[in-house]
Amino acid sequence: MLRQIEGSRAVAETVALCRPEVVCAYPISPQTHIIEALGAMVKSGSLTPCEFINVESEFAAMSVSIGASAAGARAYTATASQGLLFMLEAVYNAAGLGLPIVMTLANRAIGAPINIWNDHSDAMAVRDSGWIQLFAETNQEASDLHIQAFRLAEELSVPVMVCMDGFILTHAVEGIDVPEQSVVDAFLPPYEPRQVLDPADPVSIGAMVGPEAFEEVRYLAHLRQLDALERIPSLAEAFAEAVGRPSGGLLHAYRTADAETIVVALGSVLGTIKDAVDARREAGERIGVVGITAFRPFPGDAVRAALSGARRVVVVEKAFSIGFGGVLSTDVAMATHGGPGSLRTVIAGLGGRPITRRSLEVMLVAAGQDQLPPLTFLDLDHAIVERERGRMTRTRRSGPSAENILRDLGTVASRIG
Amino acid sequence: MFQIRIHGRGGQGVVTAAEILSVAAFVEGHHAQAFPSFGSERMGAPVVSFCRIDSRPIRTREPVMEPDAIIIQDVTLLHQVDLFAGLATEGFVLVNTSQSLDDLGLGEFGRPFQRDRLLTCPATEFALEQLGKPLPNAALLGGFAALTAQVSLDAIDSAIRQRFEGTTGERNVAAATAAYRFITLAKEELTHAATD
Numbered sequence: 001m002l003r004q005i006e007g008s009r010a011v012a013e014t015v016a017l018c019r020p021e022v023v024c025a026y027p028i029s030p031q032t033h034i035i036e037a038l039g040a041m042v043k044s045g046s047l048t049p050c051e052f053i054n055v056e057s058e059f060a061a062m063s064v065s066i067g068a069s070a071a072g073a074r075a076y077t078a079t080a081s082q083g084l085l086f087m088l089e090a091v092y093n094a095a096g097l098g099l100p101i102v103m104t105l106a107n108r109a110i111g112a113p114i115n116i117w118n119d120h121s122d123a124m125a126v127r128d129s130g131w132i133q134l135f136a137e138t139n140q141e142a143s144d145l146h147i148q149a150f151r152l153a154e155e156l157s158v159p160v161m162v163c164m165d166g167f168i169l170t171h172a173v174e175g176i177d178v179p180e181q182s183v184v185d186a187f188l189p190p191y192e193p194r195q196v197l198d199p200a201d202p203v204s205i206g207a208m209v210g211p212e213a214f215e216e217v218r219y220l221a222h223l224r225q226l227d228a229l230e231r232i233p234s235l236a237e238a239f240a241e242a243v244g245r246p247s248g249g250l251l252h253a254y255r256t257a258d259a260e261t262i263v264v265a266l267g268s269v270l271g272t273i274k275d276a277v278d279a280r281r282e283a284g285e286r287i288g289v290v291g292i293t294a295f296r297p298f299p300g301d302a303v304r305a306a307l308s309g310a311r312r313v314v315v316v317e318k319a320f321s322i323g324f325g326g327v328l329s330t331d332v333a334m335a336t337h338g339g340p341g342s343l344r345t346v347i348a349g350l351g352g353r354p355i356t357r358r359s360l361e362v363m364l365v366a367a368g369q370d371q372l373p374p375l376t377f378l379d380l381d382h383a384i385v386e387r388e389r390g391r392m393t394r395t396r397r398s399g400p401s402a403e404n405i406l407r408d409l410g411t412v413a414s415r416i417g
Numbered sequence: 418m419f420q421i422r423i424h425g426r427g428g429q430g431v432v433t434a435a436e437i438l439s440v441a442a443f444v445e446g447h448h449a450q451a452f453p454s455f456g457s458e459r460m461g462a463p464v465v466s467f468c469r470i471d472s473r474p475i476r477t478r479e480p481v482m483e484p485d486a487i488i489i490q491d492v493t494l495l496h497q498v499d500l501f502a503g504l505a506t507e508g509f510v511l512v513n514t515s516q517s518l519d520d521l522g523l524g525e526f527g528r529p530f531q532r533d534r535l536l537t538c539p540a541t542e543f544a545l546e547q548l549g550k551p552l553p554n555a556a557l558l559g560g561f562a563a564l565t566a567q568v569s570l571d572a573i574d575s576a577i578r579q580r581f582e583g584t585t586g587e588r589n590v591a592a593a594t595a596a597y598r599f600i601t602l603a604k605e606e607l608t609h610a611a612t613d
Contacts, residue, residue: 004443006436168478172452173436175443271476356479 002177007139007169008033010176011104011162014143016047017184018102018150020076021191022068024053026061028083029116030166031106035078058083062090062101069099070205072196074150077101080166081108084122088129095130095221097205098194100153100160102146103131107267107318108166109351113402117352118166120266120319123295124327130221132160132228133296134248135266139169139176141293144247147179148235150188155231156224157194163295165268167352179243187242225297232294250299252291253306255281259288261367262310264303264332266292269316269348269355276360285368292328300335307332311341314367316360316378318349325375342370348378384408418471419567420481423557424500425490428460430554433580434488435466438558440576441568442470450475463498470567486565488557489513490540492521506530509565511600513553515539533607536564538596547592548585559593563600570597 012034015023023042025035041047053068055061061077068075079087084105094101109115110122123133134149136142142164149160164170195205209217229250236249254274256262263273270291280287290306292299307313313336315329326345333343346363349355359379366372384405391398398404421438425431432453439451447470454465467481482502486509489500504510506529512518514537518527527535538560540553547556558573573593578586 004440004449165478168452171432172450172478173439174450174475175448268478272478275477354480356482357477358482 002175004173005176005178006033006171006173007142007164007176008106008171009037010139010143010178011146011164011170012037012041013178014146014184015076015102015104016041017179017181018076018147018188019074019185019190020047020050020102021073022051022053022065022075023077024055024061024064024068024075025077025079026055026058026083028058028080029106030108030118030170031078031080031083031104033170034104034106038076058087059090062087062094062103065101065103066090066094066097066099069094069101069193070097070195070197072191072193072198074154074191075099075101076103078104078106080106081110081116081122084126085110088126091126091131092129093206094159096217098157098221098224100150100157100191100193102149102153103159103161104142104146105133105161105163106166106170107163115351116166118168118318119350119352120163120317121350123161123163124319124321126161127296127327130158130225131296132156132158132225132294134160134162134232134293135295136162136164136169137252137268137270137291137293139164139172139174140245141247142169143176143178144239144243144245145293147184147188147243148232148239148248150191152228152231152235154191154193156227158221158224158228163267168268177245183242187239229294229297229299232299248293250292250294250302251306252293254289254291256288256290256306256309259286259310261285261287261312261314261364262290262307263287263314263316263364264290264292264307264328265316266295266328267318269318272355272357273316273360276357276364279357279361280364280368285364287364287368295328295331298331298335300331303332303335304339307336307339307341312367312370313341313343314346314364314372315343316346316348316355318347320345320347320350344372344374344376346372346376346378353379418469418473418475419485419565420483421468421470421486421488421561422481422484423466423468423488423490424494424498425464426460426494427462427464429464429490430552431464431466431490434490434554434558435468437554437573437576437580438468438561438568439470440579441558441562441572442468444572444575445568447471447568448473448475454480463494484508486511486561486567488561490553490557492516495521495523501526508534510535511557511560511564512537513540513557515542532611533604534564536560536600536603538600538603540592540596543592543595543599547588547595555589556592556596559595559597560600562593563597563604570594573597
């Protein structure tokens with residue numbers, strides 16, 4: 001039933017419908033509402049059988065999830081930002097051991113400077129960990145992706161991270177349909193572990209592997225991700241059939257059929273981009289959008305096919321590799337290597353800076369006139385940067401840059417955008 | 418699309434107000450989106466929340482930069498925050514105060530606006546009467562319904578009851594109704610004044 005509810009609430013209810021047996025998490029904004037809601041459901045008995053385990057850190061949260069999953073339980077957790085970094089070693093272990101944990105990542109910037117707002121730095125920091133990473137465009141998709149994530153994870157014995165933009169999605173209230181329990185039960189069979197710690201049939205999990213086999217174990221993990229490239233579209237089809245709406249898949253193409261310029265992005269900014277693209281279409285530009293849902297595994301073939309007709313590709317990213325440039329852009333460049341078009345990277349929305357349709361349109365006009373530099377930082381305040389650079393040139397002890405810039409800006413509480 | 422921005426201070430229910438408004442719009446069959454300004458949540462700090470109402474699905478995720486209506490929960494923000502940024506002269510403004518616009522120093526500011534779209538409402542007083550607490554949310558939403566006609570009072574009441582059960586819900590509904598009547602009357606008086 002369609003209800004007007006918060007994104008976090010919808011995700012919590014959906015995760016509960018997936019019948020997790022262990023939920024273990026440590027609170028961190030903007031993930032907190034999801035975990036609070038699940039904790040309340042366990043306590044009230046509406047989510048049963050399920051154990052909610054309080055822990056002292058994110059490292060413990062992922063470690064307990066690993067233990068629970070290895071013992072054959074369907075395990076779920078959620079985190080963001082610094083929390084994800086704090087559990088990083090265990091994040092790699094979950095993937096390396098092939099344990100099908102599902103985790104919500106409520107995307108948030110990474111400090112320093114400390115920042116609670118949204119960007120994709122956290123997801124990008126674990127890009128190579130071996131987790132499948134799915135990005136939600138809307139709260140409806142965030143909710144739906146969790147159901148698909150459990151099935152995908154368990155079929156392939158690979159952990160899956162559902163990335164949803166912190167605050168922008170987690171704290172947004174909008175119309176969301178959470179499916180019926182019977183629909184979820186029909187789509188998601190009970191967890192049948194490939195490996196399990198069972199006293200009646202003892203095994204050890206987590207062997208030390210030397211040079212004689214490490215590469216093979218890692219290659220197997222790569223093959224499982226390649227298998228996921230096949231499974232993700234078919235699961236999305238099965239989901240559409242079961243639930244009655246499209247959600248998930250490798251990517252979503254929008255108005256790309258005749259597009260000369262195609263914008264590529266991840267997550268909720270796709271909504272604003274589509275509005276900007278519609279406006280540019282009305283101005284006569286042939287422009288479209290490709291939203292990438294599956295970031296890991298990266299759907300290179302599908303991206304190449306989707307971008308094959310474009311003369312220009314503009315990748316809008318909420319994260320970047322300092323000292324180099326775009327992260328998603330690099331993957332898109334590899335996928336389209338030797339393609340006909342130009343590729344431009346636009347870094348936007350860092351640390352929660354609003355990505356406005358107006359700024360996107362100005363950028364797209366420049367792109368359409370081939371005036372966009374290879375790397376652009378959207379809405380960057382160059383004057384503020386130059387002021388601090390000047391200070392650093394003039395004075396050896398110029399002090400901490402973040403504090404200097406905040407002083408230059410004055411009060412920020414009065415800002416709306 | 419109709420876009421609303423709500424200004425208040427942490428603890429006054431700014432975020433809740435936008436959420437309830439979005440539920441009211443949803444109840445009436447509209448697409449609606451409510452979200453906070455994502456600031457650090459501190460008591461007393463300036464807080465902004467946003468609500469969009471449309472007949473079509475809402476895709477944009479940007480903050481409301483060009484609101485059709487502004488609700489000001491706390492007039493002490495007048496000297497701290499650029500409350501009216503992006504507001505066109507045909508926009509709506511609802512200010513929670515028992516003072517007049519002139520008393521607030523907004524007389525000159527208000528002149529370009531349509532007189533019956535820039536109104537004050539003693540929402541905190543209505544809240545104190547009905548709830549015994551200075552929580553002006555429900556009253557302001559009732560006032561908003563009367564001011565803009567974007568949602569009905571029934572829808573606001575229904576959304577309030579979804580949020581607050583039992584007596585609390587009913588008292589908030591009473592506050593919303595009182596404010597709705599107050600704004601309706603204020604608009605009628607302005608209409609009469611214009612025809613006189």
